[in-house]
Amino acid sequence: MVTGAAGFVGHNLVKSLIKDGHIVACIDALIDTTYSARIKKKRWEELRKLNGTEMFQLDLRFDNLHEPLSEGDVLIHAAAVPGLLLSWENFDLYASCNLTATQKLVESLLETNPLMNFVHISTSSVYGLIADGDETSVLNPVSPYGVTKLSAEKIIQAYAANYALRFTILRYFSIYGPDQRSDMAYGRFIESIYYGRPITIFGDGLQSRTNTFISDCVNATIQMSMIESENEIYNLSGKSQVNVLEVIEILEGLLQKKATLEFKPARPGDQISTSGRIEKIKNRIGYEPKISIHEGLRMQVEKFLNDH
Numbered sequence: 001m002v003t004g005a006a007g008f009v010g011h012n013l014v015k016s017l018i019k020d021g022h023i024v025a026c027i028d029a030l031i032d033t034t035y036s037a038r039i040k041k042k043r044w045e046e047l048r049k050l051n052g053t054e055m056f057q058l059d060l061r062f063d064n065l066h067e068p069l070s071e072g073d074v075l076i077h078a079a080a081v082p083g084l085l086l087s088w089e090n091f092d093l094y095a096s097c098n099l100t101a102t103q104k105l106v107e108s109l110l111e112t113n114p115l116m117n118f119v120h121i122s123t124s125s126v127y128g129l130i131a132d133g134d135e136t137s138v139l140n141p142v143s144p145y146g147v148t149k150l151s152a153e154k155i156i157q158a159y160a161a162n163y164a165l166r167f168t169i170l171r172y173f174s175i176y177g178p179d180q181r182s183d184m185a186y187g188r189f190i191e192s193i194y195y196g197r198p199i200t201i202f203g204d205g206l207q208s209r210t211n212t213f214i215s216d217c218v219n220a221t222i223q224m225s226m227i228e229s230e231n232e233i234y235n236l237s238g239k240s241q242v243n244v245l246e247v248i249e250i251l252e253g254l255l256q257k258k259a260t261l262e263f264k265p266a267r268p269g270d271q272i273s274t275s276g277r278i279e280k281i282k283n284r285i286g287y288e289p290k291i292s293i294h295e296g297l298r299m300q301v302e303k304f305l306n307d308h
Contacts, residue, residue: 004079006040024080029059060101087145098148132275143269166229173276177214178303203266215289237276240293
């Protein structure tokens with residue numbers, strides 16, 4: 001079972017699981033959040049056509065989840081409202097979709113199928129402005145998004161402390177790749193350079209990330225879902241740390257066009273630096289990110305060009 005199945009990560013998870021011969025119950029509410037639900041609906045219909053998918057258009061906050069939960073072995077909870085900026089403007093949406101939905105899902109899981117392997121998708125935003133340590137680092141989120149995602153982690157841990165819940169939490173670090181969410185930076189950069197539009201840089205452009213390519217993310221997530229949960233938390237990150245200006249330079253080379261940059265003040269809640277320490281997940285499953293930032297951006301640009 002995959003929640004958020006029509007999302008960027010979710011639909012890639014489903015496709016990979018189906019390719020490996022699994023039957024997948026797909027759950028998504030298909031609502032507008034940081035980008036149009038039209039994109040999600042298109043992915044949803046693509047998944048519907050695959051042999052081995054069972055489709056459940058449900059809202060985790062309100063709907064009965066017993067049917068999709070009743071027969072599964074593994075639950076990957078990827079549903080959430082992502083992004084920083086909107087979380088300041090619409091806190092109720094983030095609180096309900098990221099925290100309340102997770103609590104309702106856990107309640108339903110314990111009522112229906114408590115032995116199901118439960119993998120919860122979290123984020124490096126729980127660490128705060130700088131995320132460069134291991135999983136024991138101080139947690140100090142600086143955006144409502146990060147606060148709601150940390151709260152979701154804590155509610156899962158609270159249930160596990162009191163009931164027969166076994167979980168794995170994966171903290172993703174900046175997932176990117178072909179068909180990335182339309183509100184995310186790299187897709188917007190590619191489109192702006194291609195069409196000759198100015199790129200707005202918030203801050204000085206030296207904010208850095210260890211980006212994780214979508215295939216590395218999906219493969220590691222599936223591996224972690226297939227082993228017994230031990231109530232542990234793992235960083236899931238790439239290994240190439242680059243800043244915004246370096247990414248734009250790479251994209252200029254790939255697109256053979258020069259970018260026009262416009263600088264504006266930093267946005268509240270933007271992380272300064274993420275450098276995911278992945279020793280723990282490497283020791284658990286031998287995880288080693290395979291796709292470099294140059295190769296990943298090349299594949300993302302190629303997909304964009306093929307579509308245009």
